[in-house]
Amino acid sequence: MAKIIVVTSGKGGVGKTTTSAAFATGLALRGFKTVVIDFDVGLRNLDLIMGCERRVVYDFINLINEESNLKQTLIRDKNIENLYILPASQTRDKDALTTEGVEKVLNKMKEEFDYIVCDSPAGIEKGAHMALYFADSAIVVTNPEVSSVRDSDRILGILSSKSKRAEEGEDRITEHLLITRYAPSRVDRGDMLAIKDIQDILGIPLIGVIPESQAVLKASNAGVPVIRDENSDAGIAYTDMVARFLGEDVPMRFTTAEKRGFFKRLFNKEEVPA
Amino acid sequence: MSEATEQTHSCFKLKGSLFTLSVLYLYNSDIEAFNEHLQETIAKAPNFFHYTPMVLDLSKLPSDQSVDFPAIAQCLRENHIIPVGVCNASEDLLAEAKAAGLAPMSNVSPSDNKTEPSSKTNEFATTNTTKIITDPVRSGQQIYSKGDLIVTGSVSNGAELLAHGHIHVYGTLRGRALAGISGNNQARIFCRDMDAEMVSIGGLYVLKSDDKRQLRCQNANVYLEGESLLIA
Numbered sequence: 001m002a003k004i005i006v007v008t009s010g011k012g013g014v015g016k017t018t019t020s021a022a023f024a025t026g027l028a029l030r031g032f033k034t035v036v037i038d039f040d041v042g043l044r045n046l047d048l049i050m051g052c053e054r055r056v057v058y059d060f061i062n063l064i065n066e067e068s069n070l071k072q073t074l075i076r077d078k079n080i081e082n083l084y085i086l087p088a089s090q091t092r093d094k095d096a097l098t099t100e101g102v103e104k105v106l107n108k109m110k111e112e113f114d115y116i117v118c119d120s121p122a123g124i125e126k127g128a129h130m131a132l133y134f135a136d137s138a139i140v141v142t143n144p145e146v147s148s149v150r151d152s153d154r155i156l157g158i159l160s161s162k163s164k165r166a167e168e169g170e171d172r173i174t175e176h177l178l179i180t181r182y183a184p185s186r187v188d189r190g191d192m193l194a195i196k197d198i199q200d201i202l203g204i205p206l207i208g209v210i211p212e213s214q215a216v217l218k219a220s221n222a223g224v225p226v227i228r229d230e231n232s233d234a235g236i237a238y239t240d241m242v243a244r245f246l247g248e249d250v251p252m253r254f255t256t257a258e259k260r261g262f263f264k265r266l267f268n269k270e271e272v273p274a
Numbered sequence: 275m276s277e278a279t280e281q282t283h284s285c286f287k288l289k290g291s292l293f294t295l296s297v298l299y300l301y302n303s304d305i306e307a308f309n310e311h312l313q314e315t316i317a318k319a320p321n322f323f324h325y326t327p328m329v330l331d332l333s334k335l336p337s338d339q340s341v342d343f344p345a346i347a348q349c350l351r352e353n354h355i356i357p358v359g360v361c362n363a364s365e366d367l368l369a370e371a372k373a374a375g376l377a378p379m380s381n382v383s384p385s386d387n388k389t390e391p392s393s394k395t396n397e398f399a400t401t402n403t404t405k406i407i408t409d410p411v412r413s414g415q416q417i418y419s420k421g422d423l424i425v426t427g428s429v430s431n432g433a434e435l436l437a438h439g440h441i442h443v444y445g446t447l448r449g450r451a452l453a454g455i456s457g458n459n460q461a462r463i464f465c466r467d468m469d470a471e472m473v474s475i476g477g478l479y480v481l482k483s484d485d486k487r488q489l490r491c492q493n494a495n496v497y498l499e500g501e502s503l504l505i506a
């Protein structure tokens with residue numbers, strides 16, 4: 001039986017889709033049969049990050065309306081076995097997502113997959129609600145700044161009150177905190193919230209810290225999930241995070257500022273933080 | 275505007291509304307005993323029963339007993355109580371009640387009536403006065419308690435606690451806490467670690483922006499003395 005994981009945040013632009021793509025890819029690389037679903041109906045993005053936008057024929061809404069079947073609709077990743085993408089519809093809006101429809105599709109997938117990763121849209125409206133409603137676990141993506149932390153807190157409240165598990169009184173959703181775009185040097189300067197401050201406010205276990213990295217933008221533009229860039233800091237951080245999700249004990253990396261030597265400062269100007 | 279024109283064209287308008295009605299549970303139909311008991315009850319609180327509309331509930335009446343509705347109605351009216359209807363009556367009795375000019379009321383579920391009044395109030399006392407919240411209270415959530423409110427976790431920015439009684443927070447209070455919201459000046463707010471946006475007791479409040487130093491402290495005890503809110 002598959003486990004359903006929602007990647008959510010409340011706030012937009014914090015890295016939900018980047019995380020969904022990297023996390024799903026990471027699980028598939030570990031040998032689990034994984035599907036990643038784009039719940040952002042009307043603002044389809046996941047297919048771009050996953051590099052399969054030209055192969056989209058049918059979408060999530062077609063599947064809900066039974067205009068296509070699972071086999072026709074799921075896009076199989078070209079490079080990684082066990083990885084499938086369910087794109088959102090670009091021409092519809094979130095009202096096309098119905099509780100019954102989403103449940104039906106998820107139930108069908110549950111038989112075939114090990115993990116179902118739901119990429120939530122921003123906000124707390126229909127799309128976000130549908131993405132988290134059936135979840136068993138949640139990865140709450142948070143940037144180290146106050147508005148993102150506040151929105152994550154709001155989403156955590158919704159996870160504990162408006163999900164299926166909450167409504168039916170089952171075990172609560174397992175919550176994980178993922179801090180993205182973390183820049184230790186800016187934390188040292190006091191420009192950014194520190195990991196501890198965020199954890200104090202949200203009070204849920206930390207599953208990873210993804211550093212602010214040029215590799216992320218590069219990967220997005222290339223349509224290759226950043227986790228596949230094995231030499232990048234962000235790619236390594238995502239690999240660690242997948243390991244922690246699977247229960248392995250991996251120490252946090254990239255959480256303290258690097259001491260920059262004189263020559264490095266002189267010759268490596270492009271890495272100077274903005 | 276439309277309402278004004280309606281008023282000139284018709285002489286009334288029908289609307290549904292909810293009223294609180296007293297219910298008289300009939301245990302047996304002996305009219306003399308009924309009259310005697312009624313007199314005694316009214317003597318205790320004459321004003322309360324003056325022209326009070328009353329519903330007769332027959333759920334407690336043994337099923338084989340017949341009821342002299344006209345006599346009971348007459349007896350109530352003589353004591354300045356207005357009988358308006360009957361509920362939980364068998365079909366035969368309901369027909370008789372209608373004949374006596376009493377309205378059939380929707381039946382109240384028997385489960386509500388089963389518990390004895392005394393045990394019912396006890397149950398209320400334990401479930402309604404104090405509310406305990408063990409989950410963290412997140413931004414956008416509002417927790418309301420008719421009595422005291424105890425939160426064992428933290429209360430985030432943008433969350434709100436409302437209680438008619440005292441508020442206790444064992445985690446960090448970052449949101450708003452309003453104790454004694456119905457005007458109870460004796461209510462207090464106790465907090466292990468306070469960093470509140472706002473605290474209020476009996477409608478008097480202090481905002482974080484008013485006094486940063488005061489609202490950031492450990493082991494806080496907020497109470498009202500005269501017209502000022504004190505934080506110790």
